[in-house]
Ligand SMILES: Nc1ncnc2c1ncn2[C@@H]1O[C@H](COP(=O)(O)OP(=O)(O)OP(=O)(O)O)[C@@H](O)[C@H]1O
C-alpha cells in the first residue's frame with residue numbers, strides 16, 4: 001500500500017520432464033512480496049516439481065525463475081539452492097533427527113545464533129522445547145519447528161509442500177490457522193502447495209490453480225470461487241452444478257433467473273451454480289421437486305430436480321426442513337455463465 | 339535490490355546435482371582409482387593369460403592338470419553337498435520340531451562361523467596323528483585327516499553355519515499356514531518337509547550350494563594345511579618359487595571358473611521367490627518320537643562337539659603345551675593384525691561412502707556396473723585378486739611393491755561391499771529431503787552431506803568398518819602375498835607356524851585371533867537371525 005510492491009518470485013515458461021513425462025510445462029507464476037500464494041491442483045499435476053524448480057532442487061529445461069528480481073535459473077545463470085534465500089518446509093517435516101530443536105532451528109544461522117533461535121521459537125510458540133529431540137515432538141510441534149527452521153534465516157520466501165497433509169484431520173485445521181498467523185506476524189512471503197481446495201481458499205491471498213504442469217488461473221480466493229475461468233476449475237475449487245441456457249444481449253435466461261454473460265449471443269451456454277447461491281422456497285407452483293436431502297447440522301444440502309430434467313443443489317442452514325417430494329420455487333443469487 | 343547475476347554463473351556447480359544425474363565426479367574418481375588396478379589387471383589376466391593358463395598347465399603335465407581340476411571341482415561339490423546337508427538338517431530341527439533347547443542349539447550350531455576354515459583345519463590337524471590331542475585323550479592312533487578328507491571335513495564343518503543361518507532365516511520367514519494346511523490334509527512331517535517346505539526352500543538351497551562351492555574353490559588356507567592340491571595351492575607354490583607367470587596363468591583359469599559359478603549364482607538369485615508373509619500365529623511344531631529325539635540330539639551334539647568344542651579344546655591344549663611360544667612374536671603379530679585391519683576398515687569405509695552414494699542415490703547403468711564390479715571383486719578368490727595387485731605393482735607401479743598401501747588397497751578392493759552394504763542400508767533410511775533442507779538453509783552440497791547425512795548414518799559407518807576389520811583380521815592369502823617385509827600378522831603367524839609344524843605357536847596365534855574377532859563376528863553374522871525372530 002505504501003511503497004510500490006515488488007515481486008518476490010517470478011516464473012516464466014518453466015518446463016521440466018522426467019523421461020517422457022512433462023511434470024511442469026510452461027509454468028507461469030508471480031508472487032508479490034508479503035503475500036501468501038497457494039499452488040492448488042490435482043495429484044500429479046506438477047505442484048511439487050514447480051516448487052522444487054523454484055527452490056533449486058531441479059533444473060528447468062526451459063524458462064526462468066527470478067527471486068527478488070534476480071534470475072536464479074534460466075539462460076543467464078544458475079544459483080544453487082543454498083544461495084537462493086528460500087526456506088523450505090516439507091510434507092514429512094524433514095527435521096534433522098540428530099539435532100535438537102535449537103540445533104534444527106539454528107542450522108541455517110551463523111554459529112546457530114541463539115538469540116535468533118529463541119526469537120523464532122517464541123514466534124512459533126515452542127520457546128520451552130528447544131532442548132527436545134525431533135522424535136520426541138508431536139506432529140504439530142514438528143510442523144512448527146520445521147517452519148521456524150525455514151524462517152529463521154529470514155528467507156525471501158518460504159515454500160511449503162503439503163505441510164499439513166501428514167497431520168490428522170483434527171489437528172490439521174488448528175495447525176493451519178497457527179501457521180497462517182505466524183506467517184502474517186512475520187510478514188513473510190510464502191508459497192503453499194496443496195491439493196485441498198478448502199485449504200487453498202482459506203489460507204492464501206492468491207490461489208494459483210495448476211493443471212497438467214501449468215497454471216490455468218491465478219486469482220484471489222473469492223474471485224476464483226465465484227468467477228472460475230473454466231468449468232474444470234469451477235468443479236475443482238468447490239461444488240458446482242451446471243445447467244444450459246440461451247444468451248442474448250449479455251444476459252443468460254434460466255429457470256433460476258437471469259444472469260449477466262460475456263460473449264456473443266448463443267444457445268446452449270453453460271451456467272455454473274454454487275449451491276450456496278441457490279435459494280429454495282416451498283411453493284406448490286414452483287419449478288422443482290426435492291429429490292434428496294442431506295443434513296449436516298450446521299447446514300444441509302438439498303438436491304432439486306427442475307422440471308426441464310436438470311439437477312441443482314442448494315446449501316443453506318439447518319432450517320427450513322424441505323422433505324423429499326416437496327415442490328419448491330428455485331432461484332439463484334448469482335451464477336457464472338461460460 | 340536485484341543482485342547482479344554475474345556471480346550466479348560461478349554457482350553452476352555440478353558437485354551434487356539434482357538426483358538422477360550420474361553422480362558427483364569426486365565419487366566416481368574415488369571409486370575408479372580404488373577399483374581400477376585390480377579390475378584392470380584381472381581383465382588383462384583373463385584376456386591375455388587364460389590361454390597361457392592352458393600352456394602353463396600343460397607344462398605341469400596333462401595328468402597333473404586333470405588332477406588339479408578334479409581336486410578343485412570335486413572338493414567344491416562334496417563340500418557344498420555336505421555343508422548344505424548339515425546346515426539344512428540342523429536348521430529344520432531348530433525351527434520346526436519340538437526339540438528341547440532350540441534357542442541354545444541355534445546359537446551353538448551357528449557358532450563355528452567365528453572360525454576361519456584354516457583355523458578349523460589347524461584344529462583337525464592338532465586332534466589326530468602321533469601327538470594329536472584326541473589320540474592322547476582316547477589312547478587311539480587315528481591318522482591326521484590330511485589331503486582330500488581333511489580339506490573336505492574342515493571346509494564342510496566350517497561352512498555349514500553359513501548355510502544354517504541362511505536356512506533358519508528362510509524357514510522363519512516362511513508362511514507356516516501352508517505347512518499347517520498340509521498337515522491338516524493328512525501329510526506326515528517328512529512328507530510336509532519334502533512336498534511343502536523343500537520347494538519353498540529351493541532358492542535358499544541353490545544359493546547355499548553355489549556360495550559354499552565358491553568358497554571351496556577360493557579356499558587357500560585349509561587346503562594348504564591339509565596338503566591337498568587345488569588351483570589356489572598350485573598358484574601359491576608357483577608364486578613361491580618365483581614363477582609369477584605360471585601363477586598368473588593358472589589364476590586366470592581359476593578366475594574363469596569362479597565367473598561361471600558367479601553367473602550361476604546370479605541366475606539362482608533371479609529365480610528366488612519373494613519372501614512370503616508370515617502368519618502371526620504360533621507354529622505347530624513337529625513332535626519328535628523317542629528315537630528321533632535321541633537321533634536329533636546325538637546329531638547336534640556330535641556336530642557342535644566336532645565344530646565348536648573340539649577345536650576350542652585342541653587350540654587351548656596345544657597353546658598350553660606349546661614350549662615354542664614366543665610372546666613377543668605373538669604380540670607383534672597381534673599388533674600387526676589389529677593395525678592393518680584397522681587401516682583397512684577405515685580406508686574401506688572412506689571409499690565405501692562415495693560408492694554407496696552412487697549406487698543408492700544415482701541409480702543408472704553406470705552405477706549398476708560399479709556395483710557389479712565391487713561384488714565381483716568381493717566374490718573372486720582373494721588369492722587371485724591379490725596376485726592381480728601384485729602383478730600391477732610389479733609392472734605398473736613398482737614403488738608400490740611390498741608397501742602397506744598396496745596391502746590396504748587389496749583389502750579395500752576385496753571387502754568393499756561389506757562396507758558399502760552397511761552404508762547403503764543407512765542411506766536408504768535418510769530422506770533426500772534432509773539434505774535438501776540443509777541446502778536451502780545455506781549449506782553447499784558437500785557441507786550438507788557432511789553435516790546431515792554422515793552424522794545420521796554413523797552407526798552404519800561403524801558397522802561397515804567393523805565388518806571389514808573382522809574380515810581382514812582373518813584374511814590369509816592376500817596378506818601372505820602382499821605384506822611388506824617385516825609386517826607380521828596373526829594369520830601369517832598361524833600359517834608359517836603350521837607350515838613348520840609348530841602347532842603350539844599356531845594355536846596360540848589362533849586363540850588370540852578368536853579372542854579379537856569371535857564376539858563381534860558372531861553378533862554381526864546373526865543379525866538377520868535376530869531380525870527374523872520366530
Ligand atoms: N523424480 C521423479 N522421477 C520421475 N517422475 C517424476 C519425478 N517427480 C515427479 N515425477 C512425475 O512428474 C509428475 C508431476 O509430479 P509432482 O510430484 O510434481 O506432482 P504433484 O502435483 O506434486 O503431485 P502430488 O499432489 O501427488 O504430490 C508426475 O507424473 C510424477 O509421476
Ligand SMILES: [Mg+2]
Nearest residue numbers: 047048049161
Ligand atoms: Mg507433491
